[in-house]
Amino acid sequence: MSAAARRPRLRLRLRLRRQPRPAMTAAARIRRLRRRLTALFALTSAVGLIALAAFAIHTDDNSWRSQLDDTLNLQASQTVPYVSFDDNGRLDVQNLLDAMETSCPPVTVVTGTADQPTIAYTPRQPCVRVRTEDLEAVAATAMRDGSAAEVEVRGENGHQIWLLAQPYTGASGQSTAGAVVAAGDTTSSQAEHRKLALLLVTGCAVLVALSAVAGHLLSGRAIRPALTALQQQEEFLADAAHDLRTPTASLRSLAETALRDDAHRAAALERTVRLATRMGDLIDGLLTRARLMAGVGTLARQPLRLDQLVEVVVDDSETGEHRVTVHTEPVVVNADPDLIRRAVANLLGNALLHGHAPGRHAEVELTVAADGTVTVDDTGPGIPPALADSLFQRFHSGSGSTGLGLSIASWIAHAHGGTLDVDTSPRGGARFTLRLPPQARTVSPE
Structure with missing residues (x-):
């Protein structure tokens, strides 16, 4: 075979060798650090214990030999005068x-x-x-x-x-x-010495194993904040992508409409400003949640008319040809307005997306009761009982969503001391029930 015929194969081999190794994730690097800390802790303990065991064995060996030597010297010295x-x-x-x-x-x-x-x-x-x-x-x-x-x-x-x-x-x-x-x-003395040495070696092995376990637990506790912070960072990025994807697409659509259609430019720009303001509120809410989960912030609780907030959320939502019915009773809750708005918007968006049969318009009914309960009913296929427990987990989604909306709503409910449950709606679809503790009423003296 000529040298020219061997060149392509040689180049292929070089290309295969130059392929970079896949980058290790941050979580994998933290776990590798934990293993290294465990190994270092066990190695340090092993070196110390082995040194102490060797010193004890050597000391015991010298001790019984010196004692025997003194005894024999005494016997010989007492015999010589006779x-x-x-x-x-x-x-x-x-x-x-x-x-x-x-x-x-x-x-x-x-x-x-x-x-x-x-x-x-x-x-x-x-x-x-x-x-x-x-x-x-x-x-x-x-x-x-x-x-x-x-x-x-x-x-x-x-x-x-x-x-x-x-x-x-x-x-x-x-x-x-x-x-x-x-x-x-010296048979019995050496047997006792070997027994002591075996006992020390076994004890060292057990103590090294215990130190490895203790080191593994301690290193796990030490890196737990780092893993928690990393998980919170990933959740924040996922939530940001989930909440900003739809407004960003709408913002781009409005901008393109304003560029193409002069007649609707003013209305498009007005909606663009409103949507940009809404995106700013979403970003503030995401940052607030990230701070709360990291333990560096508190909920901005304040007296809030829950019925009015639900009506505003429905008015600001892009319902299209879907029909949304709202029934409200006056109720005041002590909650963070931005987070509650996000929770209601996520429940409404989920009902509009999944609460109807293919090819048909959604019919969603929102009910606000005086006990601080917000009920969202739809006419969709409903929720199978097998999926009810995992529905509020992160990234559990149906078609067309990332599966974060319901998990965010559930987190907001629990952060306010409430609950979020799912059941079968009398309308045939799913019923999501958001329960928030109502503000205690004060009775003025007559």
């Missing part, structure tokens, strides 16, 4: 037998030279069974060096034995005549 010699300079162990012979004497006496050590005295029933060659070897080392020698060996029964040999001088007191060897079984 080593005596007869008139001919030979080793006499009778004093040793009289003083040290017990059911389990702890020492062995070795005589001779470093090159040819010989056991002169050994217990009849020793507690620790040590091989003869091991006893002679450690005694020879002590006699050769002229100082105490110690070594760890394995006994006849397989136990670990610690031997300590201490030299003694002859009858003249000038030269080394032998060594006293004390023996101690």
